[in-house]
Amino acid sequence: MTKENKTIDPITLQVIRGAIETIAEEMAHVLFRMSFSSIIRESEDLGAGLFDKNFNTLCESESTPMHIGSIPGYLHGIEETLDDGEWYEDDVVVHNHPYFGASHTPDLAIVIPIFYEGELVGYSGNTAHHIDIGAATPGLIIDVHDVYAEGMLFAGTKLYRKGKRNDTMWNFIHNNSRAARQLVDDIEAQIASARLGVKRFVELLDRYGKELVFNACNQLMDYSEKMLRQRIEAIPDGEYRAEGWLDDDGRNRGQTLPVKVCVRVIHDRIEVDLTGSSPQTPTAYNVPFEGSTKVAAFAAFRKLLLDTATSDTRVPSNQGSFRPISVIAPEGSIFNPIAPTSAEARFTQCNMMIDLIIKAMAPVLPDEIIAGSSASISFASYAGVRPDGEYWVFLEVNEGAYGGRPQSDGPDSIDNLMANTRNNPLEDLAMHIPMICERYELRDDVLPGAGKHRGGIGVVKSQRILTDGIITHESERHTNVPWGIFGGKEGAAGKCEIYNAASNAPTREMHSKFHGLEVKKDDVMAYYSPCGGGYGSPLERDPQKVLDDVLDGFCSAEQAHEVYGVVLDLEAETVALDATSRRREELEKAG
Structure with a gap:
């Protein structure tokens, strides 16, 4: 102090x-x-x-x-x-x-x-x-x-x-x-x-x-330091671990990058150890240690232990909330690269790190943690040259989804974990640059993670470029599906496609990140963000909420019956309560 x-x-x-x-x-x-x-x-x-x-x-x-x-x-x-x-x-x-x-x-x-x-x-x-x-x-x-x-x-x-x-x-x-x-x-x-x-x-x-x-x-x-240390002291001392992976480094396809997190609780302080995570990459897919890796750890524990919505008192956001947290990342690793390695594309790794910290703490903080989130960021750059020779450049951050929470469903179509950016009004887009948004809504091609509290639903956004141009896209979690927790089911992976709206050319399935892609007039990039995992057993979900999700198109009638054990009368738009009780007993005995 x-x-x-x-x-x-x-x-x-x-x-x-x-x-x-x-x-x-x-x-x-x-x-x-x-x-x-x-x-x-x-x-x-x-x-x-x-x-x-x-x-x-x-x-x-x-x-x-x-x-x-x-x-x-x-x-x-x-x-x-x-x-x-x-x-x-x-x-x-x-x-x-x-x-x-x-x-x-x-x-x-x-x-x-x-x-x-x-x-x-x-x-x-x-x-x-x-x-x-x-x-x-x-x-x-x-x-x-x-x-x-x-x-x-x-x-x-x-x-x-x-x-x-x-x-x-x-x-x-x-x-x-x-x-x-x-x-x-x-x-x-x-x-x-x-x-x-x-x-x-x-x-x-x-x-x-x-x-x-x-x-x-x-x-x-x-x-602020005192309050955070008090919250840490309430956690049993020990090492808490979780691991996952990142899709690739943007160049070497099919080579996943491990991310390993060990959270050490030592009395009233926490040490986040990233030893065992991927070596630094030969691309820009690395994380500056001082300016990003450490900051991600600070943010993770402010979310877990000092959240303003769940805390009895509001703790000021200042240096005191950083002091009890230290970070270890070996030099030469993806979270602590050695100069002059590039380190510009560093956000999705931080989100994965935070998601894994939350997962690691689940055994001792069951009422504070959430299921797996999209834990990514879709950051896209669209650019081209106008007839007068001047560049136009547009940066866009697309939303993801949270995992199911202890008391409620994961929020749909929202920036999560490390980000807090807002979306761009479509009218602003059309007024200033040669692009049109073809589609912007919740995903309907997959279902979020089932659970007592279901995962959030990701967004799908399709942007049409009206000139020849260049697209660079940074995202994650095309292969690593957001996990469910405490009996919840996993969510859905993200995906990205490019097709031409004015021709019958086949749709291209894109990697989660790609660099300097040359595109043609009327090419469309369609991004589908991951959906969050579920929290708690689906058999404990309120049947009325299952019905509401089916009517809203967020859950299929088949999933309601097979996963949630809810029997519906869709013509009457009601739940068959006795049949639902029997169905849930069947699933509990079978599972």
Whole structure:
């Protein structure tokens, strides 16, 4: 815990807490409202917060967990690489180097130092995912050899020095992106957001005084740490293991990549050991350790132990919630690659890691865990060249589904585990780029995992491209089906297809990830996300819920009879209760 500070009374403490949390939310709001690219403006693939001079997170916006937890890593990397080797008032730094703390290269961080009465007291920072930073292919990359193919690398680079704009660097950025206008304007939005954070925090210091504000922040961090340690102490000490696999590395097809998780509970702390997971890959399918692997572990245990919906008290999101968690990943593994290996396509591995942590903890946290989720992310880049020679680039995150939960079904068609992005309005898509959405609905080709609480239903989205172009797609779980738990049944794997809407050419079954695929006008990419596994025995499911699912098309009458043991009168739309009781007795005896 932090050094002992003067105790702040509870009312003042909550006032300071509310103030700094509001600052973080206001920063995020400014960022997504001012941005031009849809991945930031609509999907809100971003994070914002305030940090003390030792790089501790004081507060964070309620955005994507991957962004916020990573900024301390960025700050440590900036410390190693900072232009001039020193911060000055009104400096503005951009940073994205994955081997100096960044989450991955498209997530540019903007950091501005906070000076108060001539003293450096902290930092205002944010990160956001940009649509193109000049990588080997537009928007996303997978099958490249090293980090230098990922696009522009910034390490402690000052866009402003003592308030003076570095025009040479801005020109460099503008001249090295396929979507230069959007990139520059989005960076400007990040700067506006970070400057607002500086302004608001200085106002807070003026009002309450530096000593009181930082004492309160330290007390809030200690409180978050204490609460997490208390939850960990309630778990029996021991090692809890789970393992799974990833489909491939985007190049070497048919070669699955093992992911092994060992969670060690040691009194009031947790150690996540990834030893035994796949060696680093020769493609970009690796995970930066500081900026992504560690952050995934932090997020996993915040979800399990500090969830705001299930906790009696709301615990602040700050550095204190990171302190009890440590991570081990051998150098040279997929979760801790060695430079200059590429490490841009790193999200699905983190989701699988979190899903396995949840599975590992099932024996000791049965009322907190869920069944297997889609535990992936469908991240697609569509791009092409307009008649005037200008590129258009569109990034899209497609939804997945959660596994069944202890008290309810898994949510359908939703970002899950490590992500918190939103979907793009279809009208926005049609207004700005040459694409049409042909289909966007819940999957009807497979059924979710059966259980007392069934798994969530994945999404199917079909996007038609109206020019020749390029598609890169990162996803997972085409071969590793989300598991059921405590008697629940497994869910369904994902899939991806490409066909041409204007011809009779055969449909192409695609791998879960592919890089720089050249497509023709009227080609359609149809993505089907995995469906979640079931929680608990299907024979314990409320028969009325089974009927509702059959009427909604989420369950077949055959599955209702064979798996759930529910006998239905579909003409009357009722459950035959006596026949259902007898059928369930038959299935229990047979099983």
